[in-house]
Amino acid sequence: MSTTTATAGVEITDREQVFIGGSWVESAGNDWTDLIDSFTEQPAARVRLATPEDINRAVAAARASxxxxxxxxxxxxxxxxxxxxxxxxxxxxxPELTQIGVLEVGVPVSVSTQVQQMSVGLFRNVAQVAREFVTSEDRTRTDGGVSRIVKEPVGVVGAIIPWNGPVGTMAFKVAPALAAGCSVVLKTAPEAPLSPSVFADVLGELVAEGRIPEGVISVLCADREASEALVTNPDVDHITFTGSTATGRHIMSLAADRVARVSLELGGKSAAIILDDADLNHVAASLPIGSCMQSGQGCVLLTRVLVSKARHDEVVAALVQAYGALPMGDPNQPQFVLGPLASKRQYDRVMGYIDIAKEDGASVVLGGGRPEDQPTGFFVAPTLLDNVDPNARVAQEEVFGPVVSIITYEDEDDAVAIANNSIYGLSGAVFTEDLEHGLEVAGRIRTGTVSVNSATMDFTLPFGGYKQSGLGREGGPEGLEEYFQTKTVHLPMAR
Incomplete structure (x- = not known):
């Protein structure tokens, strides 16, 4: 087993085995994935990929447990x-997960620390929600008798998570599934393989101590073929997936063949409506991070900014100043809030969308490429695109980078129509000094989460999307409910 030492002094260890049923075991195959440091562009570690056979072994262990x-x-x-x-x-x-987060996603160390702390908090929050969750209640029938409504665990859960926030999405899925009493096969992304391995180490300790039974939990890093083996395995009762809408559609179609339950948290193209009475100080304080956090690598981010013709020039000038002030640089240094994108593939994708936007008539008023002071690393500077047509590709498709489209609206009704002009419906925001009116406008936006005068993200509350942003909810009692079946037991009439 080889190791490398990260810049913060944390040892990063190659992973040569797969984690099935609570133990590290040999894989049925010999494929690996390489983790590339997105700042140095150099290899950082290698992790064994699971095969479809490994997936089936994990499902069998979960089914038996x-x-x-x-x-x-x-x-x-x-x-x-x-x-x-x-x-x-x-x-x-x-400390270890923080440094791995820097390597896997490119987020600066200060942000990665907050992400790991939030993820830990999610486990604790689900634990508290579980203690208050009612799994049985008696109700009176129309004939005067009593029936018992029982919540039972759904069974074996196949959980598939993306690369852009592995610890947080593990908490979203594994915590409520375990709390409900399910067995879980967690399939992680090859682009972010190390933090799930640390999670597996923790689970292995608890299995060895007898606190989690053998077979209940497996953690496997795998490619698409192995993922399909998980989705199509008839012993998997429920699939929960976070990732792109295109992949979500495919998973849903595969699950439909056997009418398997699915929960999907998919893409977003969320709009921030800046009404004419908005205080630009509120906008500048929250919108830049609300649209560029993790260098824009998040589905929930506000990537369309809607401004009126009357305030267009004033708002754009304020946004250029605010976004231009975001400190970007070496993610190992705590003074930065933005780092590189996670991979060369992601860098090429984002740059491609910027080129497409310019071809479609948008103008770059900030950024538009690699910062001059960052000769290496997969950096894209915060980019503001003005004069974006609401129907342009950059305004309709998920870029997954620090690229924000500024769209001009005629009046409030037009602003709402533009905000709803999307296949997605994950998040949104309204900026106004009239909070009651802000709530009214929020009620008109077809999206799962809306903030007023902020870009608030609290994942202990129900989170999920409308339209093609997904099915179901994560967080709060609603997120726990996803992993239960409801059974009605009719008791006999009293004699």
């Missing part, structure tokens, strides 16, 4: 205690 009923029949409060134990052990590993 669930059918045995040991975890499913453990009181939900005790399962919540295990989530707290996971949180405690992940918290001890925050």
């Amino acid at each position: 669930f059918d045995a009923g040991v975890w499913a029949n453990t009181p939900i409060a005790e399962r919540a205690d295990v989530l707290d134990a996971i949180a405690d052990r992940l918290e001890q590993r925050i």
Whole structure:
């Protein structure tokens, strides 16, 4: 086993095995994925890829563990205690996870630390929600008798997560699934393979200590072929996926063949409407990070900014100043809030969209390419595109980089129509000094989350999308509910 030492002094270790049923074991194959440091553009570590056979072994272990009923029949409060134990052990590993986050996603160390802390908090939040969750209640029937409504774990869960926030999305899916009593096969992205391996180490400790039964949880890094093996395996009762809408459609079509349950958290092209009475100080304080966090590598970000003709020039000038002030540089240095994109492929994709936008008539008023002071690394400067047509590709498709489209509207009705002119409906924002009116406008936007005078993100509350941004919710009791089936038991009439 070889190791390299990261710039923060954290040892990054190659992973030669796969994690099935609670233990590190040999893979059925010999394929690897290489993690490339997005700042130095040099290899950082190698991780073994799972094969379809490995996936099927993990599903078989999950099926056997669930059918045995040991975890499913453990009181939900005790399962919540295990989530707290996971949180405690992940918290001890925050320095390691922080540095891995810098390598995997390109986020600066200061941001990565916050992301890891938030993810730990999500496990604790789900534990608390689980302790308060009602799994059985009696209701009176129309005939005067009593029936019992029971919430039962859905079964074996196949959880598929993306590369842009692995620890957080693991918390979104694994925490409520375990709390509900399900067994889980977690499939992680080849682009971000190391932080899930640390998570697997934590789970392995708890399995070895007898706090999680063997077979309940597997963590496998795999490519598309192995992912399809997970989705199509008849022993998987529920698929939960976070990623692109195109992949979500494919997963949904595969699951339809056997009517498997799916939860999908997909893409976004969220709009921020700046009304004419908006205070630009509020806009400048929240919108830049709200659209460029993680260098724009997030589905929830506000990547369309809608301004009126009357205030266009004033708003654009304020945005250029605010976005231009975002510090971008070496992600290992704490003074920066933006780093490189995660990969060369992502860099090429983002630059391609900027070129397409210019061909479609948009004008670059800020950024538009690699910062001059960053000769290496997959950097794209915060980019503002003005004069963007609402129907242009850059205004309709998810770029996944620090690229913001400025779109001009005629009046408020036009602004709402433009905001809703999208296949997506994940997030949004309204900026106005009239909060009640802001709530009214928020109610007209067809999207799962809307902020007023901010870009608030609190993933302990229900999060999910309308339209092609997905199905179901993550966070809060609503996120836990996804992993239960509802059973009605009719009791006999009293005699």
